[in-house]
Amino acid sequence: MRRILALLTLLLAAGAAQARLSIEITGGMEGALPIAVVPFQWQGPGPTPEAVGGIVAADLRRSGAFAPLAEDKLPARPHQGQEVKFQRWRGAGVENLVVGRLTRVAQGQYEVRFQLFDVLSGEQLTGYSIKAQAGNLRRVAHQISDIVYEELTGKRGAFDTHIAYVTVVQGKDGKRRYKLAVADADGYNEQIILTSKQPLLSPAWSPDGKQLAYVSFESGRTQVFVQSVATGKRRMVADFKGINGAPSWSPDGKRLALVSSRAGNPEIYVMELESGEMTRITRHYGIDTEPDWAPDGGSLLFTSDRGGRPQIYRVNVGRSGAQGRPERLTFEGTYNARGSFSPDGKRITMVHGDGGRFRIGVLNLGTGALRVLTDTRLDESPSFAPNGSMVIYATEVNGRGVLEVASVDGRAHQRLRLQGGDVREPAWSPFMSK
Numbered sequence: 392m393r394r395i396l397a398l399l400t401l402l403l404a405a406g407a408a409q410a411r412l413s414i415e416i417t418g419g420m421e422g423a424l425p426i427a428v429v430p431f432q433w434q435g436p437g438p439t440p441e442a443v444g445g446i447v448a449a450d451l452r453r454s455g456a457f458a459p460l461a462e463d464k465l466p467a468r469p470h471q472g473q474e475v476k477f478q479r480w481r482g483a484g485v486e487n488l489v490v491g492r493l494t495r496v497a498q499g500q501y502e503v504r505f506q507l508f509d510v511l512s513g514e515q516l517t518g519y520s521i522k523a524q525a526g527n528l529r530r531v532a533h534q535i536s537d538i539v540y541e542e543l544t545g546k547r548g549a550f551d552t553h554i555a556y557v558t559v560v561q562g563k564d565g566k567r568r569y570k571l572a573v574a575d576a577d578g579y580n581e582q583i584i585l586t587s588k589q590p591l592l593s594p595a596w597s598p599d600g601k602q603l604a605y606v607s608f609e610s611g612r613t614q615v616f617v618q619s620v621a622t623g624k625r626r627m628v629a630d631f632k633g634i635n636g637a638p639s640w641s642p643d644g645k646r647l648a649l650v651s652s653r654a655g656n657p658e659i660y661v662m663e664l665e666s667g668e669m670t671r672i673t674r675h676y677g678i679d680t681e682p683d684w685a686p687d688g689g690s691l692l693f694t695s696d697r698g699g700r701p702q703i704y705r706v707n708v709g710r711s712g713a714q715g716r717p718e719r720l721t722f723e724g725t726y727n728a729r730g731s732f733s734p735d736g737k738r739i740t741m742v743h744g745d746g747g748r749f750r751i752g753v754l755n756l757g758t759g760a761l762r763v764l765t766d767t768r769l770d771e772s773p774s775f776a777p778n779g780s781m782v783i784y785a786t787e788v789n790g791r792g793v794l795e796v797a798s799v800d801g802r803a804h805q806r807l808r809l810q811g812g813d814v815r816e817p818a819w820s821p822f823m824s825k
Contacts, residue, residue, distance in 0.1 A: 411809065412556075412578030412794070416452065418804040423458035424543065426451060427480060428489040430462065431505070432470035435495030440525065443493055443503060446532035447539065450550045450577065453796070454540065454780065455803020460485060472506050472515060480510045487516075489539060499525040507539055517542050529579060549778040552576045553820040555584075555594040555603055556794060560812035571605060573620055576776075576819070578807050584618060585625075594816060595638050600823040604628075604638035604647060615649055617664070628662065637681045641688055648672070648682035648691055659693050661708065672706060672713050683731045692720075692730040692739060703730040703741055721754065723761050729772060733779045738799075740773040740782050751784045753799055764797040765804075774819045783817045 428448040433439035451457035466479040470492050480488055491505030506518035517538060523531045530551060537548030558570045571585040571594060585591065589608035596603060597617075604617045613635045618625035629635040633652030640647060647662045651669070659672040659682045673679040677697030684691060690707045695717070697704075703721045707714040721727035726744025733739065736756075743752035743763060750765045751773045764782060773784040781803075783796045788806070792813030796805045807814070 411572070411581040412574060412807040412814065413810065414449075414453070414578055415806045415808065416804075417795070417806050418802075421802060423456060423802075424487070425460065425485050426457045426487045426489070426539075426543075427460040427465060427483070427485045429465060429468050429470065429491075431491040431493045431503070433493050435493075435501075439493060440501070441493070441528035441532070443528060443532045443535070444489070444491060446529060446577075447489060447505075447536045450533060450536035451539065453577070453803070453805055454548075454550075455798040455800075456540070456544060456780075471504075472508070472518075475508060477508075477510055477513045485510050487539075487543060489535075491535075493528075496522075501525070501528065503528070503531050503535070505535055507542060529575065533575065533577075546780065547778045547822070549776040549780065549819075549822070550576060552777055552822065553600070554578075554783060554794075555596065555816075555818045555820070556814050557591050557594065557816040558809055558812055558814050559792065560809075571603070573603075573820075582620070584620060584623065592816060593637050594818045595640055596818055596820045597640050598642055598644045598821055600820045603818075604640065606636045606638070615647070617647075628664065628667070633657075639682050639684050639691075641684050642686060643688060648684060650680040650682065659691065659706075661691075661712075670710075670712050672708055673717065681729050685732050686734060686736040692732065693717075694728040694730065701726050701728045703727050703739065720756070727752075731774060733775050734777055735779055738779070740775055742771055742773065751782060751797065753782065762799075762801060764799070764801045765795070767795075770795075772816050772818075774817055776819050777822045783819050785815045785817055 428444050431444040448459040452459050466483045469475045469490050488508045488510050494502045496502050501523050503521045507516045509516055521531050533551040536550040540548035553573050555573050560568050569587045569591045570583050571591050572581050572583050574581040587609050592606040594603050594605045607614050614627055615629035615635050615638050616625050616627050631651050631653035634657055637650045638647045650657050651660050657678045657680055659679050661670045675697050677695050679693050679695045681694040682691045690705050692705055694701050695704050704717040704719050706717040724743050724745035728742050730739045730741045738753050738755055740753050742749050748768045749770055750763050751770045752761050752763045754761050767786045769787045771785050773782050781796050781798050786795050792815050794807040794814050794817050
């Protein structure tokens, strides 16, 4: 038996594990790998402080890559390897098994131990012992999910990441309140970054996941701010005459691409954040907007109607500006906008419009093949997960703004709904720096 046992110590500050966004699985388990996650044994006084095993099972189910066995269908409830009778699990059609224990070691201190087994061979694939503080148990569960996902798929998991979004709630006075929020990828641990009486738009994560750039109408006109997620400290970086919008961070975190009409027409610019120096990238009488950096920092996507209708273009960029003429990337459909690169730079996701419907599509830049992921009508603001496996976007269901997540193969779908009000403008964080 191959065994790997490591010790991890987590020091992240505690946070309240409350879900403001409720998750509903709306489609797709066909072809998913059968797996079982046994509820982790609690070793301590009183009720278990966190259902770690349940969180792991939910994470794996949401990915669309796994089909965890329902808890009431489990043929047994082992909590460590020597208790596992593999023949039972083979009979249940399970290919992999996760077992574990949660132990209180001191006041507010816990140890989580888990093991992942290949049921057919009876071998342990991996196992960890993880030390955690009271408020970090959900994050430990997400990290376990990441380990399991990577071990079984060969791809890095993205459960221990975050999403940013904007909520809109109408108060008793009839006025709308806008909030910029950050939460775990499953909607828990919501943190309000900013509250405003005026619209907030286009949140964009810095490459290290520590800052957000966004557009605010607080002054009555568009301004671009950069704000620390941890401290709330912010600074205004763009307040030029006319439009200031759609910020996008360069991969090195030193520049922002944005749209500005400072010269009269909406064009793409790149700002050096340290100096504030602006370099103009596009020059056309059409409207150029919604820039997005390539992962290698060598080019930008942007949306332009220079061909008559909104389509997505790519332009190579250097420190001195554009390098060559923009290249049109989208030709299928009458409308393609809000382009965003996948983390490996091989695909882009976009809002694809055709026949009066606006859906989320993924374009393979190598083959030119377009896959439409959604079947709704008013989709917007797509953003890749940092491992490229899923896309989060905003849409409308029964007159309410909700977030939805689709796997890039179109199999798995889930919905994140606000208890009251609308939720819009999602952005998936990068992998968080450690």
